[in-house]
Amino acid sequence: MPPLNTYQLDHRYREFWDRFKIHCKRNALSLHPTTEFPFKAENKNDHQISVSLTMPIYFQRWRKFGGKVDSDLIDIILYGDETVDTDTNEVILSGITVEYYDVPISKKAGNKVEAKAWERIRYDFKAPARFAHPVFHAQISSTPCVPGFLQKNSAIQWTVGAKGNQPRLSNIKIPTAYMNVISIIANICADHSPPPVFEKLRQSLLKNRHKVPVARTEELREHPLSKPKQCWEGLAWYVDEAPQMAATATAISA
Amino acid sequence: MNRLRRWSDGFITLDGTQKPEELARSTLQILDGFSEIRASYAKLNKPLPPATFISRLLNEPKLVDRLTLYITGDSNKLTDILSFTDYKKGKDPMAEIRRRIPIVLGYWLWESVLRYPGILLEKIAAASYLNISESEFEDPEVRAIFKSTTYNGPFAGAKPTWYRHKLDELISSGGVNNGNELVAKKLGRQIAKCMCSVDPKRTAGYFCIITNRPVSLECSRGGVAWIPSGADLARVSKPAFDELMPWLGI
Numbered sequence: 001m002p003p004l005n006t007y008q009l010d011h012r013y014r015e016f017w018d019r020f021k022i023h024c025k026r027n028a029l030s031l032h033p034t035t036e037f038p039f040k041a042e043n044k045n046d047h048q049i050s051v052s053l054t055m056p057i058y059f060q061r062w063r064k065f066g067g068k069v070d071s072d073l074i075d076i077i078l079y080g081d082e083t084v085d086t087d088t089n090e091v092i093l094s095g096i097t098v099e100y101y102d103v104p105i106s107k108k109a110g111n112k113v114e115a116k117a118w119e120r121i122r123y124d125f126k127a128p129a130r131f132a133h134p135v136f137h138a139q140i141s142s143t144p145c146v147p148g149f150l151q152k153n154s155a156i157q158w159t160v161g162a163k164g165n166q167p168r169l170s171n172i173k174i175p176t177a178y179m180n181v182i183s184i185i186a187n188i189c190a191d192h193s194p195p196p197v198f199e200k201l202r203q204s205l206l207k208n209r210h211k212v213p214v215a216r217t218e219e220l221r222e223h224p225l226s227k228p229k230q231c232w233e234g235l236a237w238y239v240d241e242a243p244q245m246a247a248t249a250t251a252i253s254a
Numbered sequence: 255m256n257r258l259r260r261w262s263d264g265f266i267t268l269d270g271t272q273k274p275e276e277l278a279r280s281t282l283q284i285l286d287g288f289s290e291i292r293a294s295y296a297k298l299n300k301p302l303p304p305a306t307f308i309s310r311l312l313n314e315p316k317l318v319d320r321l322t323l324y325i326t327g328d329s330n331k332l333t334d335i336l337s338f339t340d341y342k343k344g345k346d347p348m349a350e351i352r353r354r355i356p357i358v359l360g361y362w363l364w365e366s367v368l369r370y371p372g373i374l375l376e377k378i379a380a381a382s383y384l385n386i387s388e389s390e391f392e393d394p395e396v397r398a399i400f401k402s403t404t405y406n407g408p409f410a411g412a413k414p415t416w417y418r419h420k421l422d423e424l425i426s427s428g429g430v431n432n433g434n435e436l437v438a439k440k441l442g443r444q445i446a447k448c449m450c451s452v453d454p455k456r457t458a459g460y461f462c463i464i465t466n467r468p469v470s471l472e473c474s475r476g477g478v479a480w481i482p483s484g485a486d487l488a489r490v491s492k493p494a495f496d497e498l499m500p501w502l503g504i
């Protein structure tokens with residue numbers, strides 16, 4: 001496969017981003033940035049391109065519990081970067097953070113409110129894998145992100161309160177699926193949007209996922225599970241809706 | 255004093271400083287644009303969504319998602335279609351609606367897709383995106399390099415416009431990092447960069463839709479409610495933003 005360049009990578013992420021934005025618009029889900037393209041592909045060196053989020057993706061006032069009609073609301077931000085090795089067009093490094101916030105509604109227009117951080121999860125991957133590090137893992141911490149970085153997305157009109165949740169043991173590395181940007185977005189939508197909305201998105205993401213590069217996993221290459229390789233992506237860990245729904249329907253009728 | 259009406263919806267504004275024969279040519283090109291859309295729409299066996307129809311008309315099916323982002327949420331266009339509907343007895347309201355659709359598609363293409371850079375770039379937006387100074391970009395030798403990327407759909411010719419994705423493909427296949435490097439490589443000379451109109455120490459890259467000038471990402475704001483969500487290169491420069499903020503729907 002010929003090496004990808006920054007323009008080609010940019011286009012691949014753009015196609016995925018456009019589809020996701022359309023999906024959110026059609027389902028009245030508030031997603032920021034609204035006009036800017038948040039990804040930027042830049043040459044790191046002759047063999048590597050980094051694709052980073054220049055501003056956080058902001059899921060504004062989504063359901064805290066996706067399946068609950070009268071759910072409380074939650075604000076989620078996502079940022080980070082991936083590095084693609086252009087010799088093989090595979091991702092060799094990725095670090096993507098998701099933060100969950102409780103943002104109170106301001107009573108006075110223009111007043112900045114203080115948000116409380118629920119969770120902060122960082123999904124990591126590095127090739128070659130390191131000893132005692134699961135190839136794909138997540139680390140949870142309670143440290144909120146620097147407010148200055150948050151403000152890069154102009155839709156974020158709040159500051160992070162000093163009072164976070166309980167301190168977390170952030171060196172625990174929880175083995176996970178391969179959580180690239182697409183998989184993390186699928187994860188957020190699965191947990192925080194109505195189930196039929198998620199199902200439509202999942203179908204659309206599955207059709208488009210081959211466009212963005214996937215992780216190199218030398219250690220896992222010969223592993224039976226790694227064929228097809230995309231099974232490592234977290235997105236693939238969600239099953240089809242139909243059998244589950246059918247099972248539920250049978251259980252109810254019985 | 256005459257208003258330029260550059261921003262008025264439902265008006266096509268031409269550059270009044272052109273020579274009479276140029277103005278006449280532009281007027282005809284716009285008329286041709288509407289006729290082309292009407293003729294193509296008449297050939298359809300069943301109605302198509304606006305973005306699908308325009309992407310097929312332009313022969314660029316890959317642009318459908320980006321075009322969709324230009325129309326989603328733009329309810330003005332529906333008002334344009336419905337406001338001319340005659341509900342009197344004996345009249346078929348859908349017949350008038352069907353007749354209006356190609357006209358509205360034409361205005362949408364002109365007022366939204368061609369106005370806000372994201373898919374198509376006019377010369378200042380193109381110079382900024384390519385990182386080539388506006389004066390260098392006027393050079394026919396420079397323009398010739400980008401000839402294959404010229405927009406040739408409806409209203410082409412009324413103002414020079416380029417396809418952004420074709421510019422990307424051209425730069426990408428040239429093995430260079432941006433338009434400036436491509437021209438420098440082809441012409442074998444240094445090419446002046448396109449600098450930001452707010453901070454001249456920065457290169458631009460984007461286009462301020464209020465001042466009509468090249469602008470950098472750092473010195474401008476996006477996310478303004480009325481910019482179509484597919485127009486990621488359309489920005490408002492920070493000084494203009496600060497001054498006009500109460501009017502910008504923030």
